[in-house]
Amino acid sequence: MPAYFRNPRKTTTAGLGDLIRHAITRGIKDFVIGIGGSATNDCGLGMMESLGARFFDENGELVGGTGDDVKRVTEADLGELLKLTRGCHFRVACDVTNPLCGENGCSFVFGPQKGGTPDMLAEMDEAIGRFSRLIETQMGTENAAEAPGAGAAGGLGFAFRTALGAELVSGTDLVLQTIGASKNLTDADLFITGEGRLDSQTARGKAPAGAARFLKRLNPKCVAVELCGSIGERPETIHALGIDAFFPIIGTPATEASAMDPETAKDNLRRTAAEAVRFFAAARAAAS
Structure with a gap:
């Protein structure tokens, strides 16, 4: 709106x-x-x-x-x-x-x-x-x-x-139950979630933190990554939620209106998601 x-x-x-x-x-x-x-x-x-x-x-x-x-x-x-x-x-x-x-x-x-x-x-x-x-x-x-x-x-x-x-x-929990997460995500290596702003409300039950905690209980080795528009919390607070790393998608200074333009947001999200996956793949290859 x-x-x-x-x-x-x-x-x-x-x-x-x-x-x-x-x-x-x-x-x-x-x-x-x-x-x-x-x-x-x-x-x-x-x-x-x-x-x-x-x-x-x-x-x-x-x-x-x-x-x-x-x-x-x-x-x-x-x-x-x-x-x-x-x-x-x-x-x-x-x-x-x-x-x-x-x-x-x-x-x-x-x-x-x-x-x-x-x-x-x-x-x-x-x-x-x-x-x-x-x-x-x-x-x-x-x-x-x-x-x-x-x-x-x-x-x-x-x-x-x-x-x-x-x-x-x-x-x-309802969505995770509906998609059969306990059965289908047991062997997942990487979990990517996202929201508009990563802040204190994330810890109050919002989906990214809830899903990350669920996956950590199910599969502690799974890496949980969050993509977000902006950040309003300290990194250690975010990591304590079960989110291993987070990536803000805004790459250059921008007005709120510009950052929320659908085409701009889509391009930023696509670019950041690709880089996050590349980093994960490179780290995994280096460790093997």
Whole structure:
């Protein structure tokens, strides 16, 4: 999404709710839903409204489903949502372990990349905290806002866990299980992974670190390499995650817009990946 479109006050998860509702009307009962990388910060308000929930302000007026509407909610009616989703089972795949609120929560950690300003995000964090307590009280899910993954996708993790009784699972583990990693990667010599920015969030459950740790347990001799756009952590911290070496793909000084141009990024990724593999092959040949 272009930077000039990003505004967590205006975005909503209503579309996800529409998709789930459509699937339920087609007879679907078992769901696996991946969350993350969203432009939203509405604590699942829009999704819940699309599934039948109704939210009211202090004057008893219906509230909309955007990030900015969260602060207006003082009362919730989840009856129709619970009726629609009765008998459904949700597995939600997410890799971040952030709680819902506070300095490690969805607003302050992920809000800046969604277009949020410091003042805006402080207001949203406070509003989401109030909203979460309302939902926890209604659903009897005490401390759900503190659970790992509650802050995923702008609070969708919290909404799924509380309103839909979802099971939050590691997205990395789910994918590794699906591809039969325990069987198919036992004899791997080199594992290459990647992400946009290698930083403190990598250690909080993101796929590269999770996959590297899995492979190290499975095959300690396998070399784990990460390709990334930029770095925000010390090398020793990265290596402690099970990543043996990392290679930023940006080769020359560039603006953010230039570095993220699709063709430029593709060329940089192709070049860096080729050099990483050449280095591995040369080192292996020298050791043999």
